[in-house]
Amino acid sequence: xxxxxxxxxxxxxxxxxxxxxxxxxxxxxxxxxxxxxxxxxxxxxxxxxxxxxxxxxxxxxxxxxxxxxxxxxxxxxxxxxxxxxxxxxxxxxxxxxxxxxxxxxxxxxxxxxxxxxxxxxxxxxxxxxxxxxxxxxxxxxxxxxxxxxxxxxxxxxxxxxxxxxxxxxxxxxxxxxxxxxxxxxxxxxxxxxxxxxxxxxxxxxxxxxxxxxxxxxxxxxxxxxxxxxxxxxxxxxxxxxxxxxxxxxxxxxxxxxxxxxxxxxxxxxxxxxxxxxxxxxxxxxxxxxxxxxxxxxxxxxxxxxxxxxxxxxxxxxxxxxxxxxxxxxxxxxxxxxxxxxxxxxxxxxxxxxxxxxxxxxxxxxxxxxxxxxxxxxxxxxxxxxxxxxxxxxxxxxxxxxxxxxxxxxxxxxxxxxxxxxxxxxxxxxxxxxxxxxxxxxxxxxxxxxxxxxxxxxxxxxxxxxxxxxxxxxxxxxxxxxxxxxxxxxxxxxxxxxxxxxxxxxxxxxxxxxxxxxxxxxxxxxxxxxxxxxxxxxx
Amino acid sequence: xxxxxxxxxxxxxxxxxxxxxxxxxxxxxxxxxxxxxxxxxxxxxxxxxxxxxxxxxxxxxxxxxxxxxxxxxxxxxxxxxxxxxxxxxxxxxxxxxxxxxxxxxxxxxxxxxxxxxxxxxxxxxxxxxxxxxxxxxxxxxxxxxxxxxxxxxxxxxxxxxxxxxxxxxxxxxxxxxxxxxxxxxxxxxxxxxxxxxxxxxxxxxxxxxxxxxxxxxxxxxxxxxxxxxxxxxxxxxxxxxxxxxxxxx
Numbered sequence: 001x002x003x004x005x006x007x008x009x010x011x012x013x014x015x016x017x018x019x020x021x022x023x024x025x026x027x028x029x030x031x032x033x034x035x036x037x038x039x040x041x042x043x044x045x046x047x048x049x050x051x052x053x054x055x056x057x058x059x060x061x062x063x064x065x066x067x068x069x070x071x072x073x074x075x076x077x078x079x080x081x082x083x084x085x086x087x088x089x090x091x092x093x094x095x096x097x098x099x100x101x102x103x104x105x106x107x108x109x110x111x112x113x114x115x116x117x118x119x120x121x122x123x124x125x126x127x128x129x130x131x132x133x134x135x136x137x138x139x140x141x142x143x144x145x146x147x148x149x150x151x152x153x154x155x156x157x158x159x160x161x162x163x164x165x166x167x168x169x170x171x172x173x174x175x176x177x178x179x180x181x182x183x184x185x186x187x188x189x190x191x192x193x194x195x196x197x198x199x200x201x202x203x204x205x206x207x208x209x210x211x212x213x214x215x216x217x218x219x220x221x222x223x224x225x226x227x228x229x230x231x232x233x234x235x236x237x238x239x240x241x242x243x244x245x246x247x248x249x250x251x252x253x254x255x256x257x258x259x260x261x262x263x264x265x266x267x268x269x270x271x272x273x274x275x276x277x278x279x280x281x282x283x284x285x286x287x288x289x290x291x292x293x294x295x296x297x298x299x300x301x302x303x304x305x306x307x308x309x310x311x312x313x314x315x316x317x318x319x320x321x322x323x324x325x326x327x328x329x330x331x332x333x334x335x336x337x338x339x340x341x342x343x344x345x346x347x348x349x350x351x352x353x354x355x356x357x358x359x360x361x362x363x364x365x366x367x368x369x370x371x372x373x374x375x376x377x378x379x380x381x382x383x384x385x386x387x388x389x390x391x392x393x394x395x396x397x398x399x400x401x402x403x404x405x406x407x408x409x410x411x412x413x414x415x416x417x418x419x420x421x422x423x424x425x426x427x428x429x430x431x432x433x434x435x436x437x438x439x440x441x442x443x444x445x446x447x448x449x450x451x452x453x454x455x456x457x458x459x460x461x462x463x464x465x466x467x468x469x470x471x472x473x474x475x476x477x478x479x480x481x482x483x484x485x486x487x488x489x490x491x492x493x494x495x496x497x498x499x500x501x502x503x504x505x506x507x508x509x510x511x512x513x514x515x516x517x518x519x520x521x522x523x524x525x526x527x528x529x530x531x532x533x534x535x536x537x538x
Numbered sequence: 539x540x541x542x543x544x545x546x547x548x549x550x551x552x553x554x555x556x557x558x559x560x561x562x563x564x565x566x567x568x569x570x571x572x573x574x575x576x577x578x579x580x581x582x583x584x585x586x587x588x589x590x591x592x593x594x595x596x597x598x599x600x601x602x603x604x605x606x607x608x609x610x611x612x613x614x615x616x617x618x619x620x621x622x623x624x625x626x627x628x629x630x631x632x633x634x635x636x637x638x639x640x641x642x643x644x645x646x647x648x649x650x651x652x653x654x655x656x657x658x659x660x661x662x663x664x665x666x667x668x669x670x671x672x673x674x675x676x677x678x679x680x681x682x683x684x685x686x687x688x689x690x691x692x693x694x695x696x697x698x699x700x701x702x703x704x705x706x707x708x709x710x711x712x713x714x715x716x717x718x719x720x721x722x723x724x725x726x727x728x729x730x731x732x733x734x735x736x737x738x739x740x741x742x743x744x745x746x747x748x749x750x751x752x753x754x755x756x757x758x759x760x761x762x763x764x765x766x767x768x769x770x771x772x773x774x775x776x777x778x779x780x781x782x783x784x785x786x787x
Contacts, residue, residue: 002654002657002658004662005646005657006643006645006646009646010645425644425645427641428641428642429643429654429658430602431602431629431635432629432630432635432654432655432658432708433626433627433629433630433631433655433658433659433712434658435622435623530603531602531603532597532602532603535602535637535641
């Protein structure tokens with residue numbers, strides 16, 4: 001009984017112990033806040049990765065793909081039909097994209113993914129990633145979505161994109177006509193539809209100059225080409241401008257068409273868009289079978305924004321059939337034009353219940369020959385990235401736990417002090433018949449009390465902080481005059497958080513454990529004090 | 539009273555006690571074969587100069603310290619070699635201590651200080667069951683020592699005399715058979731000191747409490763039935779204070 005009374009009395013009267021409580025509290029609160037925000041970001045990231053990838057992915061080992069998408073899909077349904085919610089075929093292929101802006105060509109390596117959007121939307125939340133279906137945050141302002149989220153994604157241009165295309169093409173036409181480079185005087189200048197060629201053929205173009213060859217007299221003055229860019233098409237004559245969108249349509253990754261600059265004056269990040277939906281890009285990739293390069297133009301009909309910079313700066317989603325056509329993955333009936341055979345590189349599968357993923361993978365592995373394809377869940381496909389994030393979280397936790405350990409050392413020091421201060425009281429208690437174990441348990445329960453009070457206070461503060469993190473961030477931004485959490489960087493309108501009760505419990509228990517462990521040494525010292533020496537202590 | 543003194547088996551006795559304290563390289567022989575015994579109901583004062591070993595003798599008797607050589611007997615049974623748990627138990631049930639500097643716990647109120655030995659004795663559950671009786675007991679004892687009006691006060695708010703009476707109340711709550719008092723008046727003025735001695739004498743008579751009191755004050759020492767004089771760790775002489783026995787009778 002006396003142990004409890006003294007322990008409570010010491011807690012109430014020793015203000016120095018408040019220092020330990022505060023340090024435990026801060027450690028616990030920090031761990032809870034950081035873990036919750038990290039978990040929030042991780043969940044968000046997993047959702048985004050998962051959102052783009054399907055639950056289970058079958059990929060062909062060769063980029064030439066596997067034959068007959070319909071048969072393959074049927075095989076999937078036959079093998080694991082009971083588990084499958086939806087499945088779609090895609091073609092994935094590395095390539096290069098070229099964007100022309102003000103006469104400059106920007107070339108970037110990309111991954112081209114051929115999809116059927118309405119099927120892909122059933123496998124993963126494609127609509128969430130398309131700019132036209134979602135409100136856009138541009139320079140801190142929220143712009144409303146151009147399309148309803150209920151509309152199934154397709155390859156049509158939005159009216160804004162079509163308008164923009166018309167405007168751009170008219171501008172180009174005016175410039176070319178003014179410079180006398182447009183062949184036809186026809187005001188429409190429309191090239192017959194179906195033709196993807198907008199520029200006169202290579203043969204009509206003058207031969208590029210050979211700089212090493214001896215030059216004729218006076219040629220250095222009248223040299224007809226820009227020596228920096230001998231292929232500059234402004235010197236060739238153009239037969240017409242294609243105003244109609246190309247057959248090949250793409251959703252282009254946001255990182256490929258825009259970049260962010262920090263305004264030196266305001267310090268704000270601003271989005272600079274190089275090219276908008278409605279404009280064209282040139283895509284170059286390699287044909288299936290014999291690897292010959294193939295180049296074609298495509299019209300951007302939407303911006304792809306998953307929030308994963310890895311995807312947004314690398315992916316171009318285009319219509320599957322056009323990609324197959326351009327890569328020579330389709331065999332058509334020469335008379336009817338119907339597709340006789342096609343090739344695909346992967347099948348994405350959404351499951352009714354993701355917990356069955358491993359069973360599905362095993363069953364699919366039995367059906368599909370392992371030499372031809374790999375069957376993986378999205379987690380094992382992104383295993384490296386996910387384990388890197390997990391590792392990061394683990395290291396951060398170890399570091400943060402060191403804060404609580406430091407608090408533990410604080411408790412150790414303060415307790416030694418209290419034991420010295422209370423030496424005579426310990427002698428008195430022993431003279432009244434208190435056992436050494438009893439004395440020890442006073443200090444152990446004192447440590448336990450400190451740990452529990454500190455942990456509980458820390459848990460409360462941490463949870464309140466997490467709950468109001470956005471308001472706190474706003475207040476901090478207002479105080480400092482700078483945005484603490486820049487929404488433009490992460491594409492989040494709010495700081496994502498996720499509080500796991502298990503994490504909170506573990507952190508609190510860890511802190512209590514450390515407080516108890518730290519009080520063991522002082523408690524042992526107290527219990528071993530000789531009563532007579534303790535009584536005589538001044 | 540004379541009959542009590544003549545009883546063959548003393549209540550508590552220490553025989554041929556030797557005790558050496560070592561501080562660093564210095565060895566101080568505090569007790570060199572001193573012995574002492576007290577019969578039930580006897581009031582003994584141990585007197586001697588500083589360093590004569592009188593306090594150490596009291597600690598050895600009360601099991602706060604162990605002798606290097608010699609033995610301590612309680613009702614004829616040896617108790618100095620018992621295990622720690624039994625010694626703790628005896629300290630709680632048989633002995634009551636009072637000290638020169640009162641030694642009340644500063645965090646507790648006077649009432650809580652008095653109840654402390656019973657808190658130590660009982661488990662949390664037993665204490666909870668008996669809390670009303672224990673409180674009543676403590677209040678009665680505090681009333682007996684004349685502190686019934688100061689129960690809520692902290693030790694820092696009490697005078698020296700009140701503190702010592704509080705310490706006596708704490709020693710009495712366990713109903714000990716032996717009260718060991720280490721210079722109980724040493725820190726008090728003469729008048730208050732005499733009040734305390736009067737209280738001890740009263741307890742000795744009414745409760746048949748055996749008291750062993752250490753003091754260096756001759757005037758205080760003469761209040762006991764028997765005066766044992768210690769010098770350099772040995773018994774110099776033991777005098778029966780007939781005058782006091784006569785008053786007691």
